[in-house]
Ligand code: NCD
């Protein structure tokens with residue numbers, strides 16, 4: 001039995017750190033353990049220009065603790081009116097690593113998202129030409145006749161598959177895979193398409209969320225699915241296959257926004273993320289595949305080098321903290337697995 005593991009430092013290919021007091025409260029958790037992170041642009045208002053991203057990157061860097069080598073990788077929020085020239089300038093200038101596509105209404109702060117897929121054709125064509133990655137929240141949300149549990153599969157069929165045909169050289173990341181259908185699709189569409197997998201989609205199913213009382217803290221988009229979907233995700237993540245890689249989708253919200261008549265989607269897992277992945281891989285007997293998933297497959301999909309530094313994790317119980325104070329005692333964000341025993345811990349990073 002392996003009790004200790006040293007791997008290349010991981011990267012988080014899908015992360016929300018927000019802004020202002022929340023950013024300052026949460027940034028350190030990721031900076032402690034990860035080399036880089038793809039920073040999601042769904043602020044209010046969203047990050048849609050080079051100037052927005054430069055300013056946001058400075059605020060993010062200011063929230064990174066001193067002495068950390070962490071590097072944020074910025075993204076541009078795609079709208080119906082995004083200018084391909086701005087995208088190309090931002091990419092060539094080293095500001096934008098990728099573009100993020102939110103279908104309108106699909107998730108938190110997606111009101112400015114894409115309403116008409118015809119309108120983004122010039123941007124996609126340009127990205128294909130310059131070799132820039134497209135990150136997709138893959139859910140068909142604007143059609144209310146689609147059941148919420150079928151949004152991902154429907155998006156793949158209606159939108160993603162035609163897109164891969166129309167732009168065969170466009171490299172895509174389907175974010176936060178949540179279903180067996182998505183796992184099967186990514187596998188079939190690799191290496192053009194890669195997929196990130198969150199710790200919570202690996203740990204939970206919809207019965208955990210709804211079967212024994214309603215647990216609003218498990219509410220996220222894409223919504224948790226059946227046990228057979230979770231098992232397909234677990235098999236994919238721990239397989240070592242290069243098309244599957246780490247993206248926590250850590251998404252902190254103030255308590256009042258989660259516990260409301262219309263609560264918002266998103267789950268804050270950065271304080272337990274790499275430890276939780278290690279625990280999951282260990283339980284699956286696949287610790288030897290953790291480095292590929294966490295530290296190698298992602299950079300390869302982005303054509304970036306892996307980190308040189310390493311991180312060491314060790315078997316050992318600790319109790320996850322319940323919450324983080326955001327802005328004095330009144331504002332706080334509840335932490336995924338808070339109060340639970342976590343079976344692995346980081347000993348050096
Ligand atoms: C994310 C958020 O809160 O920004 N929420 C979520 O449920 N995952 C947005 C997203 O990635 O969908």
Ligand code: ZN
Nearest residue numbers: 016040249251
């Ligand atoms: Zn997200």
